[in-house]
Amino acid sequence: MHFHRRHKHKKSNSSSSSSSSSSNSSSSSDDESHAVPVYKNKPLSPTPPVKSRSYPPQPPKHPYVRPQHPSVDVSYKDKIRSTFGRDIGLITSYCSDLDDNIPGAEKEVGYIPANISEVIIRNGHFIDSIEFVPYQKSRSSIYKVGGNGGDEYRFQFEKDEHLAGFHLRSSKGRLSSLQILTDRRQSPIYGRTDLDEDEEYNLIHLAGYQIVGMRAFVKGWITSFSIIYASNNELFRSRFTEYEVQQYILRNPVMHSYMRVLDGVVAGNSSSFHGESTGYLEMAIIPPNLKSVNIQSGLYVDGFEFITGAKGDDYEDQSYWIKAGGFGGHYNRFELMDGEYIVGFAGKVDDFLQNIQIITNFRKSPVYGESEDGDSFEIRAPYGQELVGIKTYYDSWINAISLVCTTNTHLAQSQGQELILKQQSDLNTIQHSFYYNCGTLTATCSPFYGEKSGELQISAIPPFIHGVNIRSGRYVDGIEFILPQDSGAAHNGPSRPRIGGMGGHDNQFFLEEGEYIVGFRIKVGNHLNLCQLVTNRRTGPPCGEDDSGKWHEVITPQGTRLVGIRGHFDDWLKSLSIIYVPKDQITIN
Structure with missing residues (x-):
């Protein structure tokens, strides 16, 4: 560890x-x-x-x-x-x-x-x-x-x-x-x-x-x-016999700092194992400053490496890792973006872990491992908890996998990024990563369409969003973005990136592969009366019931990418502005 x-x-x-x-x-x-x-x-x-x-x-x-x-x-x-x-x-x-x-x-x-x-x-x-x-x-x-x-x-x-x-x-x-x-x-x-x-x-x-x-x-x-x-x-077994080590890892919860508290320990609760609980029992911490993951695989899944160093594959980048499993197979490097972290895994398992897929708060990785045999599984950190480690049974390959989760500390990190963004919400140009792995981006803001009264709110649009939910009744209440790990259930609403409130009813719009948002068509009076989502392929249905006001198309200019929105809110959304950057500033894998 x-x-x-x-x-x-x-x-x-x-x-x-x-x-x-x-x-x-x-x-x-x-x-x-x-x-x-x-x-x-x-x-x-x-x-x-x-x-x-x-x-x-x-x-x-x-x-x-x-x-x-x-x-x-x-x-x-x-x-x-x-x-x-x-x-x-x-x-x-x-x-x-x-x-x-x-x-x-x-x-x-x-x-x-x-x-x-x-x-x-x-x-x-x-x-x-x-x-x-x-x-x-x-x-x-x-x-x-x-x-x-x-x-x-x-x-x-x-x-x-x-x-x-x-x-x-x-x-x-x-x-x-x-x-x-x-x-x-x-x-x-x-x-x-x-x-x-x-x-x-x-x-x-x-x-x-x-x-x-x-x-x-x-x-x-x-x-x-x-x-x-x-x-x-x-070093670990110098402190304990092999039997005592096995008993320590088998405990639930496992008390440890998980590299997240300076002093003392926190309780890490283990999920049930998926796979055969045979072989050598191991436990690996997933560090809070995770930058990428190596999945070692051939026909089956051989091992995991949780890497905290800089992006790159050379020996001068100072990449260090925490290891679980073996050294066989070939390396598959999965880079994380700013603000991205692992929330679970999906795959197939039989006597061994046949294949594996990483689930993050933004997206899913490719599938690693060539075998398609076995039963499908998907395990995620419970709502409000953070994935801090995995337990594995390992012999020639990974035989079984379990999650170790504890109270979510990523909340404080994400709140810090949100504060940096909020402090610039009234500017015409914003400096922020917008959760892309491209350093600090310089973004341009469109004018506000609607009344500039009430609380000014701002939200980044993370890469690889799964969909958009426009909440509305008579007027438009809020616009929120659905991330890949979000099933669309109503109880996930408070945790989504958003502007506006939680009133009205859901109007969920799920994106297809290769589809992305380019802007909105809105009708404004004293409030946002109607709102339509516009993507690179289609336009969604109007959300809201008040047909009065004037239509505006708030669309990103040619050669740019939408990375955020902002607007004024007072019971309902009263204005809307979009935030965009040149496409050549960002990289989407």
């Missing part, structure tokens, strides 16, 4: 042998070497070994005892078992390559705490030392490698920010510069970047792993540097 750096994995050949040196080799498969990829020209994609599991897990026969810190020299080993200062028992970890051919350099190992408060870097001509300070704890030499020379610089971590790796420049006998990479951002570059002979590369942990330590050779300054990393399963 932590952020991981994105790698494209291929299923490993079980007959392949370890590349570790004979001095560090063992006949046991547990001693297989794990080399952290160093990204230079082309990223490498090693696959972590998958250990066999027995089902169902059995209760422990003996009480769990935390072993003491080992007093062995582990600096040269490719595989280390240590507590790494975390007081959770011995952790099996693996090390990236370390250049040890530096005469006179001393080897050092430093721990990296689970919760980092800040990183202290000392450098002059080169990097002298790196030190991690644990959250709410004092400094200690066990979290440091290097000497005491150079000037001191501090990089503060935010609450729940996680270390992802380092961007380095080095040459033989020196570490020239260092930049810290986290799941949210990059630090400044510390040290020198003007030495032509330096080699530039990243040290970033594998998917499903965390960095728990660092190794270095030191000769007054750091001459070479590498990282130590351990799997999330190893």
Whole structure:
């Protein structure tokens, strides 16, 4: 349940042998070497070994005892078992390559705490030392490698920010510069970047792993540097036996922060499983700052990756993810737009998850997975709740899926976007994303048609809306937009983007594939007496009963796209104005 750096994995050949040196080799498969990829020209994609599991897990026969810190020299080993200062028992970890051919350099190992408060870097001509300070704890030499020379610089971590790796420049006998990479951002570059002979590369942990330590050779300054990393399963199971972990995930509700509260926990309620509840039980948090999802699939659904980094598929975009399931199949990237979030899933399931489709507050994704066998299902977060995680049973493929939901925190985020829009409602030009993934758009507003009296209201029209509901009796009461997850039921009315009130009766107009709104035909007097929806294909029936007043066509100019509406409201709608942007400003996938 932590952020991981994105790698494209291929299923490993079980007959392949370890590349570790004979001095560090063992006949046991547990001693297989794990080399952290160093990204230079082309990223490498090693696959972590998958250990066999027995089902169902059995209760422990003996009480769990935390072993003491080992007093062995582990600096040269490719595989280390240590507590790494975390007081959770011995952790099996693996090390990236370390250049040890530096005469006179001393080897050092430093721990990296689970919760980092800040990183202290000392450098002059080169990097002298790196030190991690644990959250709410004092400094200690066990979290440091290097000497005491150079000037001191501090990089503060935010609450729940996680270390992802380092961007380095080095040459033989020196570490020239260092930049810290986290799941949210990059630090400044510390040290020198003007030495032509330096080699530039990243040290970033594998998917499903965390960095728990660092190794270095030191000769007054750091001459070479590498990282130590351990799997999330190893870190989690160091705290609990496998049986206890299974029981914790099986509980309902599951108490956790879900990356949504700074302190304490909230209750996450689980839905029933769709599929076969066999295999290895896993749980993955869906982060609140989700940017995209990778569905790994072939014939069946192999796994999910919930990505929080920037858009793009390269290794420099700082994309990190939370993983559920396996590494088989091929990658299918589904990008989310501004203000978009997942509300559920649909698909087909038999012995495995045959195919899957993501449901968001705006739309549905393509179908991932080639099989059409099995029974259809659709699961959504209950009304007023937010999807914060999924539980899965996984063996060779995803066998079953369940939702974990809690009180909706997206409400506060959407209210913030609405406030930004409302503050500009009386302007002729508006700066807002309008929930498109194109940054801030510059939108133009048409004149108001009707009486400019009463409360001025404004609403964005999200991309991929499902339909429009014009509420009316004698006059037009309100205009609201139906999103894809909305069935059109009356109780969904208060949650829809809208201007106007809730009076009158529903007049729902559902859009066909490829159809979009271009404006409205309205008849105005003291109120909006009649209103007709106009799309790129047709015109809807008039809504309202008062036939008096003058007709106006409020239509977007050629080459523009409707992104919002605004109007004055006082018991009924009294005026209407449309908001539009040039089509070349936006992208609709």
